[in-house]
Amino acid sequence: MLAIEADNLTRTFPIRTGGWLRARRSEVHAVRGISFEVPKGELFGLLGPNGAGKTTTIKMLNTLLLPTGGSARVLGHDVATEPVAVRRRIGYVFGGDRGLYDRLSALDNLRYFAELYGVEPREQRHRIAELLDLVGLSGREKERVEGYSRGMRQRLHIARGLLHRPEVLFLDEPSIGVDPVAARDLRRMVADLAAAGTTVLLTTHYMAEADELCDRIAVIAQGTLQALGTPAELKSVISGVGVLEIEACGIDDGRLSAVRGLPGVHSAAVRDDGRTQWLTVQSADGAADPEPDVRAALDGLRPGRTLRREPTLEDAYVAIVSRAGDETMEPAA
Numbered sequence: 001m002l003a004i005e006a007d008n009l010t011r012t013f014p015i016r017t018g019g020w021l022r023a024r025r026s027e028v029h030a031v032r033g034i035s036f037e038v039p040k041g042e043l044f045g046l047l048g049p050n051g052a053g054k055t056t057t058i059k060m061l062n063t064l065l066l067p068t069g070g071s072a073r074v075l076g077h078d079v080a081t082e083p084v085a086v087r088r089r090i091g092y093v094f095g096g097d098r099g100l101y102d103r104l105s106a107l108d109n110l111r112y113f114a115e116l117y118g119v120e121p122r123e124q125r126h127r128i129a130e131l132l133d134l135v136g137l138s139g140r141e142k143e144r145v146e147g148y149s150r151g152m153r154q155r156l157h158i159a160r161g162l163l164h165r166p167e168v169l170f171l172d173e174p175s176i177g178v179d180p181v182a183a184r185d186l187r188r189m190v191a192d193l194a195a196a197g198t199t200v201l202l203t204t205h206y207m208a209e210a211d212e213l214c215d216r217i218a219v220i221a222q223g224t225l226q227a228l229g230t231p232a233e234l235k236s237v238i239s240g241v242g243v244l245e246i247e248a249c250g251i252d253d254g255r256l257s258a259v260r261g262l263p264g265v266h267s268a269a270v271r272d273d274g275r276t277q278w279l280t281v282q283s284a285d286g287a288a289d290p291e292p293d294v295r296a297a298l299d300g301l302r303p304g305r306t307l308r309r310e311p312t313l314e315d316a317y318v319a320i321v322s323r324a325g326d327e328t329m330e331p332a333a
């Protein structure tokens with residue numbers, strides 16, 4: 001039996017636009033018919049730019065939102081007609097600050113949620129101790145959550161999501177705002193969970209994280225599935241492509257389109273690493289070196305260093321998403 005099956009899954013939202021005088025009703029097509037299957041025990045990644053429909057997809061799979069079209073099953077149970085059976089078998093962890101009681105200790109948070117999730121009273125103590133150990137919070141469990149770091153909160157979120165021993169765990173951007181060392185610990189924990197047999201569906205904006213963790217990845221953009229495969233399969237989309245990165249500041253849409261129009265250039269996108277911008281240009285290997293033309297197109301911006309490197313999953317992602325007509329590029333880890 002499959003852990004997750006999405007069959008032409010669709011969700012539209014009614015919205016109102018315009019002022020109160022000229023209010024008009026229209027629809028947002030958040031998810032436009034997505035199909036995929038996740039076998040048990042797989043660590044499956046869902047990637048896509050902001051607004052692609054990832055959270056909407058997850059919310060339909062974990063019964064928080066009803067599909068407006070298509071269907072989905074989790075461990076054989078239909079999300080629309082058997083939500084209770086689905087909920088009993090899944091855990092849901094979302095990044096950020098919501099979902100924990102700051103004034104309570106980690107222990108009291110877990111006791112509260114254990115009660116809420118119907119964990120047998122005689123099992124609770126043992127289960128909570130086991131999870132605190134798993135997420136590396138043993139010894140800190142009596143401290144109030146308000147004093148916890150982001151990474152500790154995230155680990156507590158995961159412990160909360162695992163209380164009732166879910167067979168399928170949904171992790172929506174677990175490492176958002178978490179420092180690199182804590183993020184590495186989180187990744188190790190997620191990998192251990194999957195190795196122990198839990199099916200994990202993960203969304204992330206960090207390509208290195210997806211590359212390291214995921215058995216398979218689905219890329220969605222504008223509500224549709226753009227690519228599905230192992231990280232290696234996705235990278236093969238850009239085999240024969242060379243990547244050039246040029247440091248610059250103030251790259252505007254005009255210059256970006258000029259670079260995209262250069263001969264031999266497959267795609268170009270801007271990456272912001274917090275200090276400076278990098279123009280990432282993918283071009284055909286073996287074709288004439290595009291660097292002089294790219295530098296000329298950045299005329300007036302005083303471009304800095306140039307780096308040349310092998311294509312990564314992030315480059316494949318950019319190529320896939322650009323092909324979908326969406327030029328958004330997420331900041332990478």
Ligand SMILES: Nc1ncnc2c1ncn2[C@@H]1O[C@H](COP(=O)(O)OP(=O)(O)OP(=O)(O)O)[C@@H](O)[C@H]1O
Nearest residue numbers: 013015028030048049050051052053054055056057
């Ligand atoms: N309740 C809602 N009402 C109206 N539109 C919505 C609602 N929820 C989501 N949308 C729209 O649906 C689209 C997909 O949103 P969704 O949150 O699923 O994207 P996402 O891929 O999770 O994005 P992000 O990476 O920014 O979290 C967006 O255009 C969003 O504005």
